Amino acid sequence: MVALSMADGYARLTGKPQCVIVHVDVGTQGLGAAVHNASCGRAPVLIFAGLSPYTIEGELRGSRTEYIHWIQDVPDQKQIVAQYCRYTGEIKTGKNIKQMVRRALQFATSAPCGPVYLCGAREPMEEDIEPYELTQEHWSEVGKSALTQEAVREIAEALVGASEPLLITGYSGRNHDAVGELVVLTETVKGLRVLDTGGSDMCFPADHRASLGLRYGVDDSIKTADVILVVDCDVPWIPTQCQPRKDARIFHIDADPMKQQMPVFYLPAEARYRVDSSTALKQLHQFIANEPEMSKKVAEYGSRWDALAEKHQKRLQIIRELVKPGDDGHYNISYLTAAVRKAVPKDTIFAIEAVTNTAFVADQIQATLPGSWINCGGGGLGWSGGGALGIKLATDASGEKKFVCQIVGDGTFLFSVPGSVYWIAQKYKIPTLTIILNNKGWNAPRKSLLLVHPDGMGSKVSNEELNISFAPTPDYAGIAKASAGHNLWAEHATTAKELDELLPKAVEAVLSGTGAVLDAHLDGPQGKYGGGKSALIG
DSSP: OOHHHHHHHHHHHHHOEEEEEOOOOHHHHTTTTHHOOOOOOTTTEEEEEOOOOSSSSSSTTTTSSTTTHHHTOOOOOOGGGGGGSSEEEEOGGGGGGHHHHHHHHHHHHHHSEEEEEEEEEHHHHHHOOOOOOOOGGGOOOOOOOOOOHHHHHHHHHHHOOOOOOEESSSGGGSHHHHHHHHHHHHHSSTTOEESSSOSSSSOOTTTTEEEEEEOOSSSSSHHHEEEEEEOOSSSOOOOOOOOOOOTEEEEEESTTTTTTTTOOOOOOSSEEEEEEEEEHHHHHHHHHHHHHHHHHHHHHHHHHHHHHHHHHHHHHHHHHHHOOOOTSOOOOOHHHHHHHHHHHOTTTTTEEEEEEEEEEHHHOOOOSSSSSSEEEEESSSTTTHHHHHHHHHHHHHOOOOOOEEEEHHHHHHHHHHHHHHHHHHTTOOOEEEEEEEOOBBBOOOHHHHHHHHHGGGGGGSSSTTTTOOOOOOOOOOHHHEEEETTOOEEEEOHHHHHHHHHHHHHHHHHHHTTEEEEEEEOOTTTTTTSSOGGGGOO
């Protein structure tokens, strides 16, 4: 889980494929939810696993020599992960091993990117071969696709002619160039707004007047827009909660418009295109700017541009008003995240796995730099522990050496295998800041329950009765510190005063080369370790 999450984080930041090596079938199973995350997050990762030797009596070098070789021999090891992979293959001879690896990497790096899986028994790994070389240029990924001129004109005319145009995205920011192209498009078609319903990447700067922020598939803009352009997005809206108006014109641009890994998916789009989003966005704004009638029309949209600025400022003011401690001195998620944003360097990269708190975190972080916000690409909780380490390795390898901050829910922190995460961080000197959102339980199951049965029996009972409470909670910071051999800054913060005092110390520790973990007691200490003796029984 941790190794593949690290590879995922590294690949997500850089776009460069990474490799993870695991042990036969059991090591493959140990990858767990990380394979799901890499697949949904479209992370280019090569996984290699061994196979039990297929000869028993010494017929070939590499024959079975241990008891476990019989126990770990399974009918089809590839099928453990095949449905999450873009390609799976078995290396049957060393004579074409380079071609097998390069073919797998072509799949991993061609849109839609994702994990690939190779396996091989010990016999071919032990095979003697004559040295040979491949011409690497012949093994590149599939080239990027663009919109046809007819498609460019059709979409451009719809956007320019719309009274309430809306662009919905989810992961277009994975290509950092797409962020700038989207900014130019919104400044070309003044009045075009951008809504992020994925939250997996920084797709559009939060300080731009066209930004509507992050909302998971439910927003009034979806209901009122007359033209919607969906760009690199898996869930633009949730039909049972929010739908576009009946006469809305919808276009879909995506690296994976058919969502080939999802058995059930469809959008009421009049046209869909499998293209590179950065290329398509550039085509659109250049066409509009260079087409006389369209450029003349958008030049008249000054009032819409001013209206966007006014609405954006009102939205930011509402967000700012949430940043205040309670009368009892405790703090909520908004106060915590705003304090973190203020304490860390401006170019910090955030590894986010805040689950039900994600939208609140996004509102306060207000990411503006491409690659500065990376969330788990899928639904396999526990990504951010290894993901943050991979992101830190990547930024250090590039020479930028940016500060990395992980913001993670308490239950998700436990899923991340912290024993491995903080041992690895200490052993390989990978300092990051971890903020644990301690709300003493899993809130996601309650939210799911209430969406289906808002007045059901479950709505009337406590988290303890639903068995989703962690009270009394573990010592999260203590778990991390023990795993790091106590070479880790680790504290608990119950009040806003404690938080404001501890955050600068945590940041300083990381800047000095020591990892830091802060257990943040949201909304008070009740039931939380380190929150006072009387608090541990709630």
